[in-house]
Amino acid sequence: MTVSGKQTGPVLGCIADDFTGGTDLANMLVRGGMRTVQTIGVPRTPDAIDADALVVALKSRTIDARDAVAQTLAALAWLRAQGCRQFFFKYCSTFDSTDAGNIGPVIDALLDALKDLPGGDFTIACPAFPENGRTVYRGHLFVGDVLLNESGMQNHPLTPMTDPNLVRVLQRQTRSKIGLVRFDAVAQGPDAIRSAFDALRDEGVRVALADAVSDADLYMLGEACAELTLITGGSGVALGLPANFQRAGLLAPAGHASRLPRVEGPAVVLAGSASRATNAQVAAWRVDKPSFRIDPLALACGEAVVGQAVAFAHGHFSGAQPQPVLIYATTTPEEVQVVQHELGVAQAGRLVEQALAAIARELRTLGVRKFVVAGGETSGAVVQALGVQSLRIGAQIDPGVPATVSTGDKPLALKSGNFGAVDFFSRALEHLDGVVS
Numbered sequence: 001m002t003v004s005g006k007q008t009g010p011v012l013g014c015i016a017d018d019f020t021g022g023t024d025l026a027n028m029l030v031r032g033g034m035r036t037v038q039t040i041g042v043p044r045t046p047d048a049i050d051a052d053a054l055v056v057a058l059k060s061r062t063i064d065a066r067d068a069v070a071q072t073l074a075a076l077a078w079l080r081a082q083g084c085r086q087f088f089f090k091y092c093s094t095f096d097s098t099d100a101g102n103i104g105p106v107i108d109a110l111l112d113a114l115k116d117l118p119g120g121d122f123t124i125a126c127p128a129f130p131e132n133g134r135t136v137y138r139g140h141l142f143v144g145d146v147l148l149n150e151s152g153m154q155n156h157p158l159t160p161m162t163d164p165n166l167v168r169v170l171q172r173q174t175r176s177k178i179g180l181v182r183f184d185a186v187a188q189g190p191d192a193i194r195s196a197f198d199a200l201r202d203e204g205v206r207v208a209l210a211d212a213v214s215d216a217d218l219y220m221l222g223e224a225c226a227e228l229t230l231i232t233g234g235s236g237v238a239l240g241l242p243a244n245f246q247r248a249g250l251l252a253p254a255g256h257a258s259r260l261p262r263v264e265g266p267a268v269v270l271a272g273s274a275s276r277a278t279n280a281q282v283a284a285w286r287v288d289k290p291s292f293r294i295d296p297l298a299l300a301c302g303e304a305v306v307g308q309a310v311a312f313a314h315g316h317f318s319g320a321q322p323q324p325v326l327i328y329a330t331t332t333p334e335e336v337q338v339v340q341h342e343l344g345v346a347q348a349g350r351l352v353e354q355a356l357a358a359i360a361r362e363l364r365t366l367g368v369r370k371f372v373v374a375g376g377e378t379s380g381a382v383v384q385a386l387g388v389q390s391l392r393i394g395a396q397i398d399p400g401v402p403a404t405v406s407t408g409d410k411p412l413a414l415k416s417g418n419f420g421a422v423d424f425f426s427r428a429l430e431h432l433d434g435v436v437s
């Protein structure tokens with residue numbers, strides 16, 4: 001990056017607890033004018049990356065808390081070596097976690113690691129993302145018009161969320177004292193928010209849950225966080241961060257941050273999310289487009305499901321009138337429960353993820369170059385199978401979901417379960433076809 005003729009490197013270093021979460025954050029930063037590269041895991045090389053913001057995407061949301069902490073600290077060390085001066089820990093806007101973590105333990109470890117830097121003694125936690133219906137008021141998380149624990153998230157296969165009071169949820173996960181920056185302060189603007197931070201610090205609070213119900217709140221919160229070394233939250237709270245760097249003269253005014261190279265070739269859609277939004281998207285696609293269902297029980301019996309799915313997709317994209325197909329494991333919460341009862345939660349998830357990853361790998365060998373993937377864990381598995389190491393982030397398809405191009409030149413759209421409108425799959429494919437150069 002060049003600002004006023006002076007060469008600078010990445011300024012903002014982010015760590016995301018899953019792949020689609022990382023992409024969602026990167027999308028927000030690109031929209032704010034930061035050229036952003038997302039890496040899949042901690043890069044092994046210290047090579048400098050040409051970007052204004054870096055996002056290290058981990059797969060640490062549901063692993064053992066000690067492993068999540070170790071991976072996060074490794075990511076932090078790499079980002080510090082890249083020269084980043086502010087750090088962001090990104091988790092889901094529905095605060096996906098269990099009482100054992102991993103949000104609380106990771107925040108504790110990051111604060112411990114950064115405590116000697118100016119502004120490193122305190123941070124905020126704000127999952128609000130109003131554009132996607134996630135708002136926080138008096139510490140309670142709403143999804144649309146209902147509280148978190150009535151939103152469908154109480155049925156999540158891996159991180160069921162049954163308590164909407166995030167001060168309480170986070171306090172159960174951490175030894176740090178949790179406080180609340182109420183809406184009353186947030187609505188008054190950055191000075192009032194900074195005063196609230198100071199008051200909470202005096203009370204011994206290390207992490208302040210922050211209310212936010214609109215983008216305006218998030219911009220003000222972002223501005224108030226300019227001097228904090230660590231910020232934690234959903235991607236919404238990143239809205240206000242690019243302007244901080246612009247004000248500080250560390251970032252050129254927004255230009256072509258979303259520009260991507262063009263890639264030709266067939267496309268497929270892979271869905272391994274069982275969320276409401278993905279169920280609706282699968283139903284909308286199946287009205288008039290070809291699809292193949294993955295049955296986890298058939299996988300468990302050793303049936304040749306992967307080969308059948310690959311043959312089905314190949315038949316469609318290699319024919320006289322090439323057509324992308326959807327391959328999906330998506331089903332209702334009731335059916336997921338039946339399968340989980342039969343196979344166990346972890347085994348059911350693993351079988352589906354491994355099958356979709358194997359399908360992606362085989363289809364890539366057969367020439368598929370564009371992938372739309374639904375599901376956070378699923379995206380992680382697919383990206384790993386394709387050997388993708390980093391992604392340059394392009395224009396937004398739906399809130400939180402940008403088009404991307406991998407360093408190996410494969411365009412991808414990676415969507416966490418609950419994101420996107422019902423016609424997301426079709427529009428994502430159009431987007432990947434039309435990726436601008």
Ligand code: ADP
Pocket residue numbers: 157272273274275296329330331335336339340348349350351352353374375376377378379415416417418
């Ligand atoms: P989301 O982004 O909606 O949370 P994920 O891919 O992160 O989606 O998680 C969904 C989990 O549910 C994955 O582990 C996936 O393998 C599993 N899963 C998907 N479909 C089924 C199914 N039909 N039965 C059981 N588990 C499933």
